[in-house]
Amino acid sequence: MSAILMIAVTAAGLSIGETREITGPVQILQLVAGAAAIVTIPWRYRYPRAFGLVAVLSANVSPLTSFLPLVGVFVVATRRRVLETVLITVLAVVGAAVNFAAIPDWQTMWAMLLGATTLLVTSVTAGLFTGTRRAMVDDLRERLTRAEVDRALRDEQARIAERRRIAGEMHDRLGHRLSLLSVHAGALALRTDLSAETVRESAQVLRDTTHRAMEDLRTIVQVLHDPPCDEIEDTEDLTAVEALVSEARAAGADVSLRSTALLMVAPPGRPLAGVAYRVVREGLTNAARHSPGAPVEVVLDGRPGRDLTVTVTSGCTGDLPAPEGAGTGLVSLRERVETLTGGTLAHGPLPSGYRLRAALPWRKESA
Structure with missing residues (x-):
């Protein structure tokens, strides 16, 4: 572009007769x-x-440079600075007036000055439009860059949130299975008076629980490989809570389940029931991990238009010290309770054990 502009300005300057008339060293210096x-x-x-x-x-x-001021005022005008543009334009017009002052015919002089001024103003206008366009393009590019950065940041935050969600789900699913394995294996290790039949039954329970744990692990691994979607949903219902309690009993835990008859007749829909299931699972997991062998009571109560309360109360045993947990299960459960249902989660020690309680708003339309 610069080469073309240089050729155009030079050709336009050579078209002037004064440029072609080289009569001495002064004209040569002017050309240089x-x-x-x-x-x-x-x-x-x-x-x-x-x-x-x-x-x-x-x-x-x-x-030779008679038309170069058109380029000069254009370039300055692209900066869109009023004072600079006005000064360079006035200077160019004054310079043209000085050049044309030697013309003896004043009508011709004014006509040429008017023509030069028109060309300069046109060049300034074109420069202003070009500068505005460039500013708009730069602004759009900057916005696009910021949008890409923001999108990359949102994607990274989404990936981090998804990893945390999957980690919490893995903790919930596998933690419950492994806690049952630990309880039953501990019972086999401490009891020396068990019959061969009892040992075989216990081994079968361990095998079944391990198989379920492997299935849960396979499900989560599949989630990590498949495209993102709603892979891990709260699809369990209150029937799954009964199955969960039965599974814990089969592993040797002393678990009782109490629920109002209304819950069996008109159970809550999803995801409310799924959150209730996870509260019970977390409670049973913590009870098996921290108070193995202690009695556990699961209570479900509520009706549409009020709260669905889920309470898991476990006793305490002095046989084994309670291990320290990471607490990620309760953190994940609290996020699920508050985000999906708008409910509250409370947990803490009791004089004779530990209690986990969730209050989940049960709207009539979700029944």
């Missing part, structure tokens, strides 16, 4: 000065003010 000014065109945007000043002044020195 004009050529030097034209050579600065490639640096017009790097040094716009200096280039504009050189372009305007060179037109009064060399006829």
